[in-house]
Amino acid sequence: MFQFELLKESKECKARLGKIKTNHGEIETPIFMPVGTRATVKTMTPEELKDLKAQIILSNTYHLFLKPGTDIIEKAGGLHKFMNWDRPILTDSGGFQVFSLRNNRKITEEGVEFRSHIDGSKKFLSPEKSMEIQNILGSDIMMAFDECAPYPASHDYVEHSMHRTTRWAKRCKDYHTNTDNQALFGIIQGGMYKDLREVSAKDLIELDFPGYAVGGLSVGEPKDLMVEILDYTTDLMPKDKPRYLMGVGTPDYLFEAVEHGIDMADCVLPTRIARNGTCMTSRGKVVVKNAKYKEDFTPLDPECDCYVCKNYTRAYMRHLFNVDEILGLRLASIHNLHFLINLMENIREAIKNDCFLEFKDDFYKKYGYND
Amino acid sequence: MFQFELLKESKECKARLGKIKTNHGEIETPIFMPVGTRATVKTMTPEELKDLKAQIILSNTYHLFLKPGTDIIEKAGGLHKFMNWDRPILTDSGGFQVFSLRNNRKITEEGVEFRSHIDGSKKFLSPEKSMEIQNILGSDIMMAFDECAPYPASHDYVEHSMHRTTRWAKRCKDYHTNTDNQALFGIIQGGMYKDLREVSAKDLIELDFPGYAVGGLSVGEPKDLMVEILDYTTDLMPKDKPRYLMGVGTPDYLFEAVEHGIDMADCVLPTRIARNGTCMTSRGKVVVKNAKYKEDFTPLDPECDCYVCKNYTRAYMRHLFNVDEILGLRLASIHNLHFLINLMENIREAIKNDCFLEFKDDFYKKYGYND
Numbered sequence: 001m002f003q004f005e006l007l008k009e010s011k012e013c014k015a016r017l018g019k020i021k022t023n024h025g026e027i028e029t030p031i032f033m034p035v036g037t038r039a040t041v042k043t044m045t046p047e048e049l050k051d052l053k054a055q056i057i058l059s060n061t062y063h064l065f066l067k068p069g070t071d072i073i074e075k076a077g078g079l080h081k082f083m084n085w086d087r088p089i090l091t092d093s094g095g096f097q098v099f100s101l102r103n104n105r106k107i108t109e110e111g112v113e114f115r116s117h118i119d120g121s122k123k124f125l126s127p128e129k130s131m132e133i134q135n136i137l138g139s140d141i142m143m144a145f146d147e148c149a150p151y152p153a154s155h156d157y158v159e160h161s162m163h164r165t166t167r168w169a170k171r172c173k174d175y176h177t178n179t180d181n182q183a184l185f186g187i188i189q190g191g192m193y194k195d196l197r198e199v200s201a202k203d204l205i206e207l208d209f210p211g212y213a214v215g216g217l218s219v220g221e222p223k224d225l226m227v228e229i230l231d232y233t234t235d236l237m238p239k240d241k242p243r244y245l246m247g248v249g250t251p252d253y254l255f256e257a258v259e260h261g262i263d264m265a266d267c268v269l270p271t272r273i274a275r276n277g278t279c280m281t282s283r284g285k286v287v288v289k290n291a292k293y294k295e296d297f298t299p300l301d302p303e304c305d306c307y308v309c310k311n312y313t314r315a316y317m318r319h320l321f322n323v324d325e326i327l328g329l330r331l332a333s334i335h336n337l338h339f340l341i342n343l344m345e346n347i348r349e350a351i352k353n354d355c356f357l358e359f360k361d362d363f364y365k366k367y368g369y370n371d
Numbered sequence: 372m373f374q375f376e377l378l379k380e381s382k383e384c385k386a387r388l389g390k391i392k393t394n395h396g397e398i399e400t401p402i403f404m405p406v407g408t409r410a411t412v413k414t415m416t417p418e419e420l421k422d423l424k425a426q427i428i429l430s431n432t433y434h435l436f437l438k439p440g441t442d443i444i445e446k447a448g449g450l451h452k453f454m455n456w457d458r459p460i461l462t463d464s465g466g467f468q469v470f471s472l473r474n475n476r477k478i479t480e481e482g483v484e485f486r487s488h489i490d491g492s493k494k495f496l497s498p499e500k501s502m503e504i505q506n507i508l509g510s511d512i513m514m515a516f517d518e519c520a521p522y523p524a525s526h527d528y529v530e531h532s533m534h535r536t537t538r539w540a541k542r543c544k545d546y547h548t549n550t551d552n553q554a555l556f557g558i559i560q561g562g563m564y565k566d567l568r569e570v571s572a573k574d575l576i577e578l579d580f581p582g583y584a585v586g587g588l589s590v591g592e593p594k595d596l597m598v599e600i601l602d603y604t605t606d607l608m609p610k611d612k613p614r615y616l617m618g619v620g621t622p623d624y625l626f627e628a629v630e631h632g633i634d635m636a637d638c639v640l641p642t643r644i645a646r647n648g649t650c651m652t653s654r655g656k657v658v659v660k661n662a663k664y665k666e667d668f669t670p671l672d673p674e675c676d677c678y679v680c681k682n683y684t685r686a687y688m689r690h691l692f693n694v695d696e697i698l699g700l701r702l703a704s705i706h707n708l709h710f711l712i713n714l715m716e717n718i719r720e721a722i723k724n725d726c727f728l729e730f731k732d733d734f735y736k737k738y739g740y741n742d
Contacts, residue, residue: 039690043697068665068690076668076686084682294439297447311455315447319439320411326697327411 002183004242014261015351022140024088027055029263032340039083042271043333046085056088058266062097070136078138091139093130095146127171144172146187151219158191165189166203187215201236213244234261255360270336277321280339284368289321306338373554375613383728385632393511395459398426400634403711410454413642414704417456423709427459429637433468441507449509462510464501466517498542515543517558522590529562536560537574558586572607584615605632626731641707648692651710655739660692677709
């Protein structure tokens with residue numbers, strides 16, 4: 001079962017409200033998806049994620065393929081059971097990771113041969129292999145095996161890569177038969193070239209996927225260009241299917257994504273910056289491990305009602321980071337995930353009340369964005 | 372407020388049931404106390420400790436004195452508020468740690484001058500200074516500043532050290548005036564020498580502390596000798612005051628402690644071995660990070676009803692350790708703390724039902740102890 005219902009289109013911009021139904025529950029969109037690369041959202045239990053109202057998490061085909069290996073997750077009865085998470089899961093295709101192995105991969109029309117970053121052993125991923133793995137993982141939303149072209153890249157390179165991504169998308173669709181339980185999304189590529197975005201979107205839409213991602217953005221290009229290409233691309237996408245912008249997680253990029261018609265986004269950012277003691281707050285970032293907070297007995301964010309802000313001070317968190325205690329990472333991760341999940345909840349509320357742009361403006365001013 | 376009520380003495384051995392009342396709540400004895408060295412029980416939130424029914428935790432004067440420093444905890448309003456733990460806390464005196472700095476400390480009658488293990492800066496601890504720090508920490512139970520003599524050590528060395536510990540205990544008692552809120556325990560020393568244990572106990576009992584610890588055991592001596600000296604020492608101790616055996620946390624040592632009349636014990640063991648993926652189970656230790664568990668889809672301990680055993684498999688925990696994910700440490704820590712806290716609860720129940728020795732025997736057989 002996979003359904004998308006478009007509940008509302010904003011009067012102010014392209015922002016939309018929607019609902020995705022899966023076998024593991026419903027997802028209100030727009031949504032931010034926490035990332036659990038290796039079958040765990042770093043430092044978090046599933047119950048804690050639920051307390052934060054996480055509706056769906058993302059996990060990574062490449063990493064799970066290498067460790068613990070598909071065989072073990074198959075014997076466990078799939079990824080949901082293996083990691084004790086009974087809400088929806090989206091898995092990526094592994095494409096992004098294997099293409100990132102610049103000097104350790106060989107690309108052919110068939111697929112990508114690569115060496116594991118862990119032990120150097122030879123491995124192979126292809127559209128069919130990626131589908132096979134994701135079928136075993138049992139994710140509710142699967143992604144087609146693609147190349148996310150680097151930035152900058154020539155028109156020739158991106159055109160060639162984009163067409164191969166489309167051919168691979170067709171092979172993914174042909175191979176994937178468990179369509180009742182797992183929805184396969186196509187990924188629109190084309191880099192920063194509008195003509196190529198147009199071709200990619202048209203070809204993939206013909207294949208009639210139940211959802212579409214915008215790939216190849218937020219890869220180092222200027223923000224203006226990202227927004228321009230995103231805006232151009234979402235106009236090409238069907239309105240009645242969910243739209244997913246891959247790898248985006250800073251507050252401003254989430255606002256831009258929603259404003260330009262995106263329903264789903266994911267990023268490792270909230271748990272990654274937590275490891276450096278960096279926390280997002282309504283007044284901008286606070287690097288709580290810094291010495292200047294050692295006698296600051298106020299909460300991380302006075303306007304936040306998360307578990308961390310209700311119970312701990314900056315001084316205590318600074319102490320935990322200063323002595324390398326894991327509870328520090330945990331508290332920073334909980335707070336940052338809450339911040340983005342709660343932000344998206346507020347964004348949904350603002351769309352509902354037709355005040356998204358005002359909400360964005362207020363947020364930017366307080367957060368310290370000059371935009 | 373500090374009261375100890377002796378509720379029952381076993382008919383089978385010296386085991387006892389009791390209740391300690393403090394300003395931060397009651398403690399049923401015998402009890403195992405988790406250790407939160409740096410104002411955090413490693414990886415755990417206070418709420419998780421409460422879910423495990425932890426009634427009291429221990430924290431360390433030496434470590435908190437160095438980081439974050441007493442001034443910060445004072446400004447935070449004491450250790451309970453600083454770390455968000457509202458149940459009882461016991462603090463050690465710092466003596467054990469400074470005496471361990473073999474080559475970086477100078478002992479005089481006044482106290483111990485030492486160099487911080489963190490930055491090499493010169494510091495000083497004395498009976499008065501230890502009391503001053505513990506008064507600021509605001510622990511419910513404070514420990515007198517003592518020397519825990521090493522093993523082996525000569526009769527001369529231990530005699531000299533023990534007498535100084537007694538003189539220091541008197542200075543602690545004289546300095547500590549906040550007796551309504553914080554109970555100061557004396558520490559009986561004397562190494563493996565019964566004559567010295569006798570003198571130490573007699574002299575300290577004359578000072579009339581509200582509770583007594585047995586120090587200088589479990590420092591490397593054979594188990595038989597530990598039990599012999601413990602048994603000898605507890606006979607010297609008043610029955611109407613709580614008895615605390617310091618630094619003991621393996622299941623067999625906890626059984627021996629209780630059997631010989633101990634009410635309280637603490638150890639870093641459950642969280643320390645968790646970091647190596649070692650878990651205590653009803654059938655003995657399971658080193659869950661080992662490859663042999665990679666396809667073991669059973670719980671850590673089939674007889675355990677903790678959060679970890681109800682929700683996760685050995686295979687998943689092995690995976691988490693294999694890819695260095697913090698959730699692995701968390702799950703192993705939760706399980707191990709539950710194991711010891713639950714063991715003590717079962718021990719209390721066995722004492723109540725006059726079947727402690729049978730319970731011990733059954734446990735040893737299953738756990739694999741040859742005793």
